[in-house]
Amino acid sequence: xxxxxxxxxxxxxxxxVGVVEPCYMLTTTAFQLLMLDHRGFGLSxxxxxxxxxxxxxxxEQASHLAHFRAPSAVQDLEAIRLCLTADYADDEKKWxxxxxxxxxxxxxxxxxxxxxxxxxxxxxxxxxxxTQRKPDEPVKRAMQRVLERNRKYYSKFPEDRDRVKxxxxxxxxxxxxxxxxxxKLTAGRFLxxxxxxxxxxxxxxxxxxxxxxxxxxxLFGYLTRATLSxxxxxxxxxxxxxxxxxxxxxxxxxxxxxxxFDRLIQQFPQYRIDAGADEVPFTGEMVFKRAFEDYDExxxxxxxxxxxxxxQDWPELYDIEQLKRNEVPLYAATFVDxxxxxxxxxxxxxxxxxxCKHFIxxxxxxxxxxxxxxxxxxGLFALRDDTID
Numbered sequence: 001x002x003x004x005x006x007x008x009x010x011x012x013x014x015x016x017v018g019v020v021e022p023c024y025m026l027t028t029t030a031f032q033l034l035m036l037d038h039r040g041f042g043l044s045x046x047x048x049x050x051x052x053x054x055x056x057x058x059x060e061q062a063s064h065l066a067h068f069r070a071p072s073a074v075q076d077l078e079a080i081r082l083c084l085t086a087d088y089a090d091d092e093k094k095w096x097x098x099x100x101x102x103x104x105x106x107x108x109x110x111x112x113x114x115x116x117x118x119x120x121x122x123x124x125x126x127x128x129x130x131t132q133r134k135p136d137e138p139v140k141r142a143m144q145r146v147l148e149r150n151r152k153y154y155s156k157f158p159e160d161r162d163r164v165k166x167x168x169x170x171x172x173x174x175x176x177x178x179x180x181x182x183x184k185l186t187a188g189r190f191l192x193x194x195x196x197x198x199x200x201x202x203x204x205x206x207x208x209x210x211x212x213x214x215x216x217x218x219l220f221g222y223l224t225r226a227t228l229s230x231x232x233x234x235x236x237x238x239x240x241x242x243x244x245x246x247x248x249x250x251x252x253x254x255x256x257x258x259x260x261f262d263r264l265i266q267q268f269p270q271y272r273i274d275a276g277a278d279e280v281p282f283t284g285e286m287v288f289k290r291a292f293e294d295y296d297e298x299x300x301x302x303x304x305x306x307x308x309x310x311x312q313d314w315p316e317l318y319d320i321e322q323l324k325r326n327e328v329p330l331y332a333a334t335f336v337d338x339x340x341x342x343x344x345x346x347x348x349x350x351x352x353x354x355x356c357k358h359f360i361x362x363x364x365x366x367x368x369x370x371x372x373x374x375x376x377x378x379g380l381f382a383l384r385d386d387t388i389d
Contacts, residue, residue, distance in 0.1 A: 031096065039068050039076065040242050047242055049297045058303035065308060068242055069250060070102075070109040070317055078114050098122040100369045101340065104332070105250065105317075111328055111353070112319035120329040122380055125366045127332050129345035130318040130352065135251035135260040139286075141342045143268050146284035149197040149339055154279055157207045161279050163214040169275040170217060179232050180225060182296030187273050189294045193234045194282025198339025200364075200371035206282070209234070237287075238297040245305055247287045252314040259309050261286040285340050326354040331383040333376055336362035357383040 040047035047068075052061050077097070085093040096119050099107040104126010111121060129138050154161055168187045171177065176186040183189075193209065196202035209230055216223045223231075237244045248257025265271050265288075271281055292302040330353055334346045350358045359379045368376040 034080075036073070036077065038073055049241060049300045052241070052304065053300055058307055061301075061304040062307040062311065065242070065245060065304065066311070066314075068246060069314075070106045071113070071315060073106050074110045074113060077110065078117055081117050093117070094119040096120045096122070098124070099126050100124045101126050101366065102250065104128065104341075107330075108323070108349070108353070109317055111326055111330065112317075112322050115322065115326065115328050118328045120331070120384065123330070123332045124369045124376060124380065125333065125335055125338050125341050127334055127341065127346035127349040128318070129251070129342065130320065130323065130349050132251060132345070133253040134255035135248045135257055136264060138251055138342060138345065139248075139260045139264050140267065141344070142285060142340070143265060143271070145339050145342070146194060146197065146286075147268070147270055147281060149284070150194065150279065150281040153194075153197060153203050153206070153282070156203055157210075160207060160210050163210050164280050164282075165275045165277075166217060167210065167213045168273060168280050170223070172273075172275065176294070177223065177228065179228055179296075181229070181232055181238075183232070183238065184294050185223075185228060185231060186290070186294050188283075188288065188290055189235060190231060191273065191280065191282045192286075193231070194284050195286075196234070197282065197284060198365055199367045235295065237291055237295045241297055241301060244287050244291055244295070244298055245301065245308055247285075249308060249311070249314055250317075253316050253318070254312070254314060256312045256314075257309050259289050262289050320352070323353045326356075328355070329384065330356040331359070331380055332356055333359045333361070333368075333380045335364050335366055335368065336360065338366045340366050359383055 037044040039045070045051070047065075052065070056064065081093070081095055085095075094117060097107055097110060099105070099122070101124070104123030105128040107121045107123050107126065108128050108130060110118060132138055167190060171185065171187040171190055176184040176189075178184055193206050196205055199205075209227075212227050212230065213223060216227050248260045251257075265286070271283065273280060289305075292298045292305055298305070332346075332350055334341075334343065334350070336343050338346070347358075350356045359382070361376075361379065364372050364376055
């Protein structure tokens with residue numbers, strides 16, 4: 001049996017889609033790591049367009065999907081903890097949790113509603129904007145950060161200004177290109193590759209694909225299947241439909257997302273897809289309504305997406321008063337240049353949660369737990385093991 005003091009329950013996720021990070025990064029022998037398959041992922045009844053729509057109407061689908069946010073993940077974790085520790089002494093039933101990105105959001109929900117089950121919590125790039133009840137301000141700040149990342153991208157690869165415009169012009173002239181795997185490569189979907197701009201090596205990854213696309217156009221006048229497959233592989237909505245369906249809702253408390261990304265991008269004329277502009281910006285972690293036309297797996301989910309985007313009665317994610325009187329040690333790693341989780345909101349949350357110790361760095365990006373695991377985990381665990389005062 002696992003002893004609770006050696007138990008680490010993991011909410012390690014890349015984003016709302018619940019992709020579990022590899023566990024090799026935890027080299028400490030102090031913990032035994034348990035990796036969570038969030039509801040709808042892995043072996044936990046995987047959600048796809050077929051499994052969602054099978055014998056359900058859109059209203060029933062929306063009701064079902066409402067149970068896939070952080071509060072449900074926390075309830076699942078508590079059920080697992082209570083099962084594993086059923087025969088333990090009362091003072092040995094608590095465990096530790098660690099969460100990356102959205103996993104950090106889950107940790108804060110856990111601290112809000114079931115703090116009695118926790119010994120300590122660790123977050124990496126996951127201090128959620130707990131004071132926000134709708135996605136509008138987090139989304140606006142994200143759009144501003146992505147524009148800044150675009151400026152840095154084009155500064156590093158200035159020749160890509162013309163290449164990107166050429167690709168956009170080509171895709172617009174074709175009204176998008178049908179993909180062999182289903183769906184359509186539109187100019188908007190092509191520009192979604194900017195989602196990796198917040199990762200270590202993300203600029204180089206996108207540059208390599210842009211260069212390849214321009215090479216195809218120069219040599220053949222069209223995009224080859226191999227190139228199209230590479231670009232299609234950059235979008236994960238077909239395999240992670242919950243990311244598309246609930247991304248806006250993961251910020252909502254008593255409010256509706258109302259297609260926040262489509263609404264708020266109107267405030268940023270820089271994002272207009274204009275091949276005649278000086279630069280055509282890539283987009284980042286944004287889910288636009290057009291995705292439910294561009295991605296084959298999402299097309300049948302457009303009706304339920306509409307219902308979820310207009311759902312007003314999303315339950316509370318965080319208990320602010322509980323977080324203010326928190327007694328569970330919280331150790332948080334935060335990245336100044338995080339493209340996905342706003343540094344300002346992270347600071348606000350760290351100041352709000354009682355007992356939070358904060359490791360802040362501008363030398364690492366959001367995916368540091370995968371790309372620079374030794375560096376970030378050393379800093380994170382030092383918060384617990386080192387003496388400050």
